[in-house]
Amino acid sequence: MAKDKKLVEAITSMDTDFAQWYTDVVKKAELIAYSSVKGCMIIKPAGYAIWENIQKELDARFKETGVENVYMPMFIPESLLEKEKDHVEGFAPEVAWVTQGGLNELQEKLCVRPTSETLFCDFYANEVQSYRDLPKCYNQWCSVVRWEKETRPFLRSREFLWQEGHTAHATAEESEARTLQMLNLYADFCEEVLAMPVIRGRKTEKEKFAGAEATYTIEALMHDGKALQSGTSHNFGDGFAKAFGIQYTDKDNKLQYVHQTSWGMTTRLIGAIIMVHGDDSGLVLPPKIAPVQVMVIPIQQHKEGVLEKAAEVKEALAKAGIRVKTDESDKSPGWKFSEQEMRGIPVRVELGPKDIEAGKCVLVRRDTGEKTECALEDVTKVVPELLEAIQKNMFERAKAHRDSHITDAKSYPAFKDAVENKPGFIRAMWCGDMACEDKIKEDTTATSRCIPLEDQEPISDVCVCCGKPAHKLVYWGKAY
Numbered sequence: 001m002a003k004d005k006k007l008v009e010a011i012t013s014m015d016t017d018f019a020q021w022y023t024d025v026v027k028k029a030e031l032i033a034y035s036s037v038k039g040c041m042i043i044k045p046a047g048y049a050i051w052e053n054i055q056k057e058l059d060a061r062f063k064e065t066g067v068e069n070v071y072m073p074m075f076i077p078e079s080l081l082e083k084e085k086d087h088v089e090g091f092a093p094e095v096a097w098v099t100q101g102g103l104n105e106l107q108e109k110l111c112v113r114p115t116s117e118t119l120f121c122d123f124y125a126n127e128v129q130s131y132r133d134l135p136k137c138y139n140q141w142c143s144v145v146r147w148e149k150e151t152r153p154f155l156r157s158r159e160f161l162w163q164e165g166h167t168a169h170a171t172a173e174e175s176e177a178r179t180l181q182m183l184n185l186y187a188d189f190c191e192e193v194l195a196m197p198v199i200r201g202r203k204t205e206k207e208k209f210a211g212a213e214a215t216y217t218i219e220a221l222m223h224d225g226k227a228l229q230s231g232t233s234h235n236f237g238d239g240f241a242k243a244f245g246i247q248y249t250d251k252d253n254k255l256q257y258v259h260q261t262s263w264g265m266t267t268r269l270i271g272a273i274i275m276v277h278g279d280d281s282g283l284v285l286p287p288k289i290a291p292v293q294v295m296v297i298p299i300q301q302h303k304e305g306v307l308e309k310a311a312e313v314k315e316a317l318a319k320a321g322i323r324v325k326t327d328e329s330d331k332s333p334g335w336k337f338s339e340q341e342m343r344g345i346p347v348r349v350e351l352g353p354k355d356i357e358a359g360k361c362v363l364v365r366r367d368t369g370e371k372t373e374c375a376l377e378d379v380t381k382v383v384p385e386l387l388e389a390i391q392k393n394m395f396e397r398a399k400a401h402r403d404s405h406i407t408d409a410k411s412y413p414a415f416k417d418a419v420e421n422k423p424g425f426i427r428a429m430w431c432g433d434m435a436c437e438d439k440i441k442e443d444t445t446a447t448s449r450c451i452p453l454e455d456q457e458p459i460s461d462v463c464v465c466c467g468k469p470a471h472k473l474v475y476w477g478k479a480y
Contacts, residue, residue: 011342013280018224023153025274029283029343032153039151039158043267046343047154049291050270051161055141057193057289058163058265061185067137067165072119074142075110080118084243087117090210094146096158112145117211117236117262120166121244128258131170131250137178139165154271155228155480162266168246168258172237175259176214179235182263183216186231194269195286195395196220196276197402198230199425199475201450206434209262213237219449219475221402222275225423227449227479230272233263271480276398277367283344284366286394287387294324294383295345297336299352301328309356313349313379320380322387341366346390347383367394410460415476419444425477427455429470431463440465440476449475 011028014021026032031047043051059069075098082088091114098110113119124136141163151157165182169175183200190196198218208215212234220230241247241257250256277284287293294317298310310326317324327336333350340348350362361379364371367390374382405424409415418426426446430436441447456473463470 011280011282014223014278021278021280022271022274025278025282025342026153026271031270031274031283037158039148041153041157043161046291047270050273050285050289051267053289053291054193054265054269055163058189059139059141061189062139062163062165065137065181065185067139067167069140070138071140071142072113072116072123074113076113076116076118078109078111080122081111083118083121084211084240087211087240091115091146094148096145096147113142114144114146115262115264116140116142116144116164117166117240118244120262121240121246121260124168124241124258124260125244125246128168128246128248131248134168134170134248134258135174135178136168137165138167139163152271152480154274155268160267162264164262164264167261168241169260170248170250170256170258172259175237175261176235179214179216179233179261179263182261183218183231183233186233186263186265187218190218190220190230190269191395193286193288194273194276195288195391195398196230196272197395197399199450199452200454201452201475203232203450204434204437204448204474206437207448209234211236211239212262213239216453217450219425220272220276221405221424221477222272222480223278223401224275225405225478227425227475227477228268228272228275229449229479230269231263231265234261236260236262277394278344281338282342284394285344285346287346287391290344290346291323292325292343292345293322293387294347294349295340296324296326296349296351297333297340298326298328299333299350299355303353305356306351306353309376310351313351313361313376316380317383320384322383337364347386349379349383365390367397408459409464412465415440415464416444419446419476419478423478425449425475427459427473428464428476429458429460429462430472430474431466431468431470432472433463433466433468436463436465446476446478449477449479451475 011024012020030044033042035042096112143161145159148156187198187200190198198220203215214235216233218231219227238257246258247255296310296314298306301307314326346366348364360373363374407418407422407426409418409428
C-alpha cells in the first residue's frame, strides 16, 4: 500500500511538527481521551494496558528487593505538610487544597497528595521504635495531583498515576545503598523492558527534590533531541526524620534518627515510549511491554478454512506464552495492516487461502517493516525469536540515536551553538556554582540534566560558562 494512501487518518510527520505528531499518536492510537476536567486525561484501554504491564514488571522487581506494597490516604493535613520546610516550599505552587467537606468548611484544610513523604513519615514515627523494626521498605501504587499550568498527555497532567517507594533505614550507608539500588533497578527496567537507553546520574543542588539530601535520576533522550526525566531516587538522609521525630533505639539502647529514601516512576514513561520509538505511522511498542505482541490478520477471511486456521495459529502462539489477538473485523486487509502499525503491535501474521495451501504465513516486523515467510508448523518457534530480535534492535537503534546526539562543548559560544543547532545532550564542565547554572538556563533554556555516575572523564579544566576551574562533567539539554 502506498504511503500516501493510508487508510487510517494521517498522522502529522514528526519532522514537520513533533508536538502535533505526538498528540496525533496518543489520540489516534486510542491511548487517551480528553476529559471535561481541565488538565486531566482519560487513559483508554490501549493506554492503560501499557501501564498495567509497566506496573507488573516493576512490581515484581521491587518485591525481589524486599519491598512491600501499602496504601496511604490521598489527603494530607496542612499542619503535616508544613513540618518539613524545604519540602512544602518546593510543592506549594502545585498543591490542590480541599477546604470544604459536604456543606461544612473544614477546620483544617487538606492537601490532595502531590507526593506522600509526609504521610509515610507520620506513619513511621509511630511504627518504628527499635532497630528490630528496620528497615521499612514500602511502596504504593496510586495517583497524585499537581496543579500544572501547562499539560500534555502522559508527560504532564494535573493528576497522574505512579508508584512511590518510601524506605526507612538504621544508617546513612543503608539509605544511600537503597537509593542507588532503586536507581539502577529503574535504569535496568528502562533498558531491558522499554528498550530505552538512559543516563544514570545525580541532580545538582538546584535540581534536586525539595527536602532531599541527594536526588539521583535516569535521563532518556527523545527523538526530537529533548531529554525526559524518566525516574528518580532520593536520599533524604535524616532530615525528614528530625522534622517528624522518627527515632529508634539502637543495639546500645541509644536513640537514633532513621535515614530515609523515596523513589518513583510515573505514566510519563508511556510518553517516553512513544517519543523514543514512534515513527510517522504511529506507535512502535517494544515486545516486552506491548499488551498485544502479535496480531493475526486473516486475508479473504470469508473463504472456507481461513478463520479456522487463523484461530489455530492464535491458539498455538498463546500456548507458547505470546500475547496474541486475531483481527476478524470486516475491514479490508490494507486498513487492518495500517491500523495495527499505528497501534505499534510488534509482529503481524498475515494468513490467506494461498498461504494456507502452501502451509505458510507471512510475518511482518513493526520496527523495520521487514516481511518473511514462515512455515505454519514453525510459527511457535520463529515468532518468539523474532520478538527477541525486535526488542534488541529497538534498544540498539534508540542507543545509536542517543549517542549520535551527544555533543561536547568546551566554550560558552560552542555550548550556545549546540543548544541552538544540535538537539540532544550536551556534555560540558561546570564549576559547581549555581549562578552559572542559572545563567545557562536564562541564556539558552537548557538545564542541567545530571552529573553522570559512569562518565566523569573531564573534557576540559574549566567551567563552560565562567571559565573558572571545574571538576564536574554535566549533561545539559532542553527537557520536557
